[in-house]
Amino acid sequence: MDPHLLRTYVTVARLSSFSEAARELGYTQSAVSQHIAALEQDLGATLLTRRPVAPTAAGGRLLEHAEPLLLRLDAARADVARTAAAPAHGLTLAAAPTALGPRILAALPAAGVTLRVTARDVVPAAVATGTADIGLTDGLVAPSDPLRLPDVAPLITRGVGEEPVCVLLPDTHPLSRRTGLRLGDLADARWIDAPDTALPLAHLRAANGGHGFRCALRYEGTDVSVLTALAAVGHGLVLLPRPAATGVPGTVAVPIAHPRVVHRTELVCAGAPGGAAADFLDLLVRAASRS
Structure with missing residues (x-):
């Protein structure tokens, strides 16, 4: 399978547009159409509907394989370049x-x-x-x-490094005076889902047998101070390493006593x-x- 054709297909599927994909890739729209047609002929399946532009069932399955394959190709290129290049100073x-x-x-x-x-x-x-x-x-x-x-x-x-983990609670929360908490006792609480910043709710569910920890608010960002401010005003609980959870105004950081987990x-x-x-x-x- 030609990786150039595969990259074109992934770009068209992501942008839902042949013309936008051509602009991003630096091709003509005709070239993009030819790439998609060649890939469909190679695989013997229609990969995209044209109006609107969207993956077919076969195209969706190809996307599941394509992105990891292209990432591996990029990784191989970078690995060779690292081996051949002079040592970097920065x-x-x-x-x-x-x-x-x-x-x-x-x-x-x-x-x-x-x-x-x-x-x-x-x-x-x-x-x-x-x-x-x-x-x-x-x-x-x-x-x-x-x-x-x-x-x-x-x-x-x-x-x-390994650090203890703490639940960040508003200082008015009923559990804020505890010296330790069981993670399972918090499974039904309101939580902030911040997968790129806090310890992900999926990790908490896994530590609790795969259930609980519903999302009250989702934060899609990487600023820890914004996340802790959301917790301080009561939008939900978050689990953080102890250094990130301590010293936040208006909050209390209570360690997790069970199960034995670390950051x-x-x-x-x-x-x-x-x-x-x-x-x-x-x-x-x-x-x-x-x-």
């Missing part, structure tokens, strides 16, 4: 918002760093495709368990890190060993 770091605790920030080099705060699921893909030199991602796991990352490419991971941060890289990335990793490992 450092581009992609990081999930709550992976950037005080210890992590203190370990950043004094100069030459580009920091991209992004959704945690985007971090492995950014490293695989070379848009970031290294990444920091996080999640909710049992102590010492590794994170389960998307299978986007062969990546190396290294645990660089784990892992460094992600596409190969053995060198230069500034290796120095940064060394600082993180030494800081983790002292904590």
Whole structure:
């Protein structure tokens, strides 16, 4: 299957327009139509309806395969380029918002760093495709368990920290005076769904046997201060690593006592890190060993 045709198809399906896809890809509209026709002939199936432009059932199945395949191709290209290129002097770091605790920030080099705060699921893909030199991602796991990352490419991971997790409550909440809470007792509470910032509700459901934790408000952003402000005024509860949950005006951070879970941060890289990335990793490992 020609990856150029596949990329054209994914772009048309995403934009629902042949002309918009042609503009984005730098092709003529006729060339885009030819690409789609050639791919449909190769697969022996109609992939798109034309009015409106939308994937058919067969086209929808192809999309499920196409995006991971194209990501793998981009990752392969980036991997070869990294191997052939001269060592970089700077450092581009992609990081999930709550992976950037005080210890992590203190370990950043004094100069030459580009920091991209992004959704945690985007971090492995950014490293695989070379848009970031290294990444920091996080999640909710049992102590010492590794994170389960998307299978986007062969990546190396290294645990660089584990923190207790806390429920952030308004200071007027009936449970705000507790010294610890059972996660299962909060399954029927109102929660803020902030998958790119807080520990995702899907992780909480998994830790609670797969049920509960309904969404009262969804926050699609990466600003932790906005999320904690929403929790402070009562829009719902959020689960955060202790450093992010403490010291928020109008709130109380109550630790989770059961089950035994932690906020784990892992460094992600596409190969053995060198230069500034290796120095940064060394600082993180030494800081983790002292904590």
